[in-house]
Amino acid sequence: MFSIFPNTGCTMSNRSYQEVQPRNAAQLFPPTLDDYVAADNPVRAIDAYVGMLDLRELGFRHANARTGSGQPPFDPAILLKLYIYGYQNRIRSSRQLEKATRLNVEVMWLCQNVQPGYKTIADFRKNNLKALQQVNREFVRDCRDLSLLGGSRVAVDGTFLKASANRGSVHTKASLERGLARLDKLIESHYRAMDEEDASDPEGNDLSDPDLVAKMEALIERRARKKALQEQLEASGDTQVSEVDPDARLLRKNGKSVVGYNGQIAVDDKAKLIVATDLVQDGNDSQQLEPMMTQASxxxxxxxxxxxxxxxxxxxxxxxxxxxxxxxMYVPLPDNAILKGKDGRFGSEDFPYDSETDSFTCPAGRKLVPNGSTYMSRGKRYLVYRSNAGVCGSCPLASRCLPRTDFSRRITRWEHADVMDRHRERMANDNGEVMGLRGSLVEHPFGTLKVWSGVHHFLMRGLAKCRGEFNLMVLCYNFRRVLEEIGVGAFVAYCRARKEVQGIGM
Ligand code: SF4
Known part of the structure; x- marks a missing residue:
């Protein structure tokens, strides 16, 4: 049969597989690396962006080009470009990034064929944590200059991000006590078994089972480690101690537990860009509102x-x-924000406050007024309001109102409770128009960070380093959003114009 592929033996109509080329066949590759990278390739945006940054001002190590003998360092601009590319393309480990500089044409173009080793790449991330945070902040300013921020409304939210540590590496006071008690029990039973073996030989020879002895030694070692952790925890005054990542915490929310950190973001409502970030060790968000709003502002x-x-x-x-x-602020009230009465008794909700007369009105229509006393609780000062004991004495509702040990009703009010009154009113007047936006604003970035970027856990250890990594993640999220909003060409043009104004590298 005639074949147009004499070397492969294939015919057009009867091929088992796609045709392959001999490995020694001559190739006609484009003559320059630049020919491989299309004009709208996002790597051109990364290149233009890093090119307009003043790395010296941002505090990057080796940004002051050195002169003198010895091997010159790698340009921090190259390493920053490599990381921005990597975090945008699910390549986060330094070894994978090193590999990309040899195998990935886009990376070869971006790094101008420079191939730093994995240690240099890892050290760059480790040594420039503050500078990376600064780049993240600068990028928010660029977003503002590009008119991509509304600047009037933000949503704040947090999510747990796994540390580079497992569940068993974090200990609490209770878990250490339980562990020590369990080990003590095991050690005791092993001693007893050894004693029984010894007693079984009337001539007093050492009949100890070598396996049992080895087990004992391992148990004693484990006990010593746990004891040292217990002492460390006591000395720190903390509630948890972590063996692998010393700053990671066991965080719990909605029945789920994670060993990691609480990542906080504030998202502007115009283009869903992240304008503020933080990484904290607290498992709950109750102390994060003001810091995040201030940072966003x-x-x-x-x-x-x-x-x-x-x-x-x-x-x-x-x-x-x-x-x-x-x-x-728009923050829904938790169920326990107002103390409700139980078993038919009156709770705080049954005593409306009147700011004009600075008094509460009881269910019988009587006033509770300040009695001049105050008390402190958890750093907050409360004012005490009392009903008239004489009036209460003859009140038909007294059984549902007064405590057994008192002759009048007492209500307390935080000295700044007017803030909460205004907040409650604002929330009551919102028909979902404002609060309804919250989910759509914050779920997008977290969903994107976790699902699209594959960021489920940190590669680094320690709060400061993980913060640096979180900043890189957020920078790359924002970077991609900006390109989606205005396109590569417009962004590159913006970077070039800004570079010209600043005179960077000229
Ligand atoms: S017991 Fe006193 S405070 Fe309570 S409802 Fe009666 S009058 Fe009001």
Whole structure:
């Protein structure tokens, strides 16, 4: 049969597989690396962006080009480009990044065929944590200059991100006590078994089972390690101690537990860009509202922000802090925000407050007024209001109102409770128009970071290093969002124009 593929024996109509080429066949590759990278390839945006940054000002190590003898260092601009590319393309480990500089044409173009080793790549991330944070902040300013920020409304949220440590490496006081008790029991039973073996030989020979002896030694070693951890925990005054990542914490929410950190973000509502980030060790979000709102306000240079957050952020001090800064917060009230009465008894909700007369009105229509006394609880000062004992004595509702040991009703009010009154009113007046936006704003970035970028856990250990890594993740999320919004060409043009204005590298 005639074949047009004499070397492969294939025919057009009767081929088992796609045709392959001999390995020694001559190739006609494009003559330059630049020919491989299309004009709208996102790597051109990374190149233009890093090219316009003043790395010296941002604090990058080796940004001051050195002169003198010895091997020159790698340009930090190349390494920064490599990381931005890597975090955008699910290549986060330094060894994989090193491999990419040899095998990936886009990376070869971006790094101009420079091939740093994995240790140099890893050290860059480790040694430039603050500078990376600064780049992240600078990028928010660029987003503002590109008119991609609304600057009036942000949503704050947090998510648990796994540390580079497993569940068994984190210990609490209770778990250490349980572990030590268990080990003590085991050691005791092994000693007993050894004693029984010894007693079984009337001539007093050592009949100890070598396996049992080895087990004992291992148990004693484990016990010593646990004891040392217990002492370390006691000395630190902390509630947890972690063996692998010393700063990671066992965090619990909605029945799930994670050994890691709590990643916080504030998202602007115009293009869903992240304008503020932080990484904290707290398992709950109750202390994060004001810091995140303040960071967002400073990053966008915007005053009078409207902030949205879920119930976990509800906290009087935090809401007051935001209000003092001129911010308007929308945070749903938790179920325990107002003490409800039980078993038919009257609770706080049955005593409406009147700010004009500074008094509460009881279910019988009588006033509870300040009695001049105050008390402190968890750093907050409360004012005490009392009903008239003489009136209460003849009140038909007294059995549902008064405690057994008192002759009048007592209600307390936080000295800044007016903040909470205004907050409650704001929430009651919102028909879902404002709060309804929260989920759509914050779920997108977290979903993208976790699913699309594959960021489920940190590669580094320690709070400062993980913070640096989180900043890189967020920078890459924002970078991609900006390219989706305005396109590679417009972004490159912006970077070039800014570079010209700043005179960087000229
Ligand atoms: S017992 Fe006193 S405070 Fe309570 S409802 Fe009666 S009058 Fe009001």
């Amino acid at each position: 400073e990053a966008m240079e915007s005053e009078g922000l409207v902030g949205l957050a879920d119930t976990g952020y509800y906290n009087g001090d935090q809401l007051k802090g935001c209000e003092d800064r001129g911010m308007e």
